[in-house]
Amino acid sequence: MTSDSEAASASLMPPSAQRRRARRGPWVFVRDLLIVILVAVLVSAMVKAFLVRSFYIPSGSMENTLQINDRILVDELTPTWTGYQRGDVVVFEDPGGWLPVTPVIVSSPIAEGVDWLLSQVGLSVSDSEDHLVKRVIGVAGDHVVCCNAIGQLTVNGVPLEEPYIKLAEGQTSADPYEFDIVVPDDSLWVMGDNRDHSRDSRYNQDQPTNGFVPVDNVVGRAFLITWPLDRFGVISSYPEVFAGVPDPDTAE
Incomplete structure (x- = not known):
């Protein structure tokens, strides 16, 4: 006044x-x-660079945990202190050969500038299609095998009851894709929750990293679904599934 x-x-x-x-x-x-x-x-x-990033889900490989076009937040900071744990849902850059080559779309400098600006404030997530999202099954040193007599994965000799797996009607376990691996240092073995429709570590063993994901390629741990609002909620790592798995150096 x-x-x-x-x-x-x-x-x-x-x-x-x-x-x-x-x-x-x-x-x-x-x-x-x-x-x-x-x-x-x-x-x-600064938040995007050091704390959290937003991604959207472009495929159904993590159903029913994550649905196509879900938007999620990824914690970049915490795993730098605690590392990644079995059961974590992680977003990572293609280690090489996991994703098909996509044509480069040429856009005007103005459009690119607007997209960059929107991505900085979380309204655009233009790099989501260049990343993958899977669940960590094995960490460094883990012996992961598929499968036992009833179709279960075993980690360090312990069979897993995996409630997050999407199964077709009438299925009691995912179709087995046999493998027997030991996770090398600074790497992860990852698989999709929609086990029968996920091109994950199992199917990339002929690629440069032999199906393993280098920790340096991991952006962070997905922890929250933010959109659509009716699906807003925490993304569980199901610690109870892996609670009985011994550390690699103590496993028989």
């Missing part, structure tokens, strides 16, 4: 000064708005 003294001072200003003051008003607002947007982008970029 303008005080009487301010109003009186304004009335004494020459007409040219009053016109300049009036013209300056909208520009001050635009300047302040741009500063607010810039600060928001910088803060969001």
Whole structure:
């Protein structure tokens, strides 16, 4: 609110000064708005770089845990301190040969700039199709085998009861794809929850990393579904499934 003294001072200003003051008003607002947007982008970029990132799910390989077009948040910070655990759902860059080669779409500099800006504030997730999302089954040193007589995976000799697996009607276990591996250092063995429709570690053993995912390729641990709202919720790592699995150096 303008005080009487301010109003009186304004009335004494020459007409040219009053016109300049009036013209300056909208520009001050635009300047302040741009500063607010810039600060928001910088803060969001720092959060994205060091704390969390947003991704969307482009395929059904993790159904029913994750559905196509779900949007998820990925914790980048915590795993740098705790490491990755069996059961974690992780997002990672293609280690090489897991994803088909996609054509490069050339867009205008303006469109690319807008997409970059939106990605910094979490409204665009343009790199989701260049990443994969799977569940960690084995960590460094683990001996993972498929399958025992009733179709269960075993980790360090312990069979897994996996409630998160999507099974077709009438199935009691996923179709077996036999393998017998030991996870090397700084690597993970990952599989999709939609076990019969997931091109995961099992199917990439002829690729450069032999089906293992280098930890350096992992963006982080998916922990929350944010969209659609009716699916909002925490992404479970099912610690009870792996509770009885011994460490590799103590397994028989």
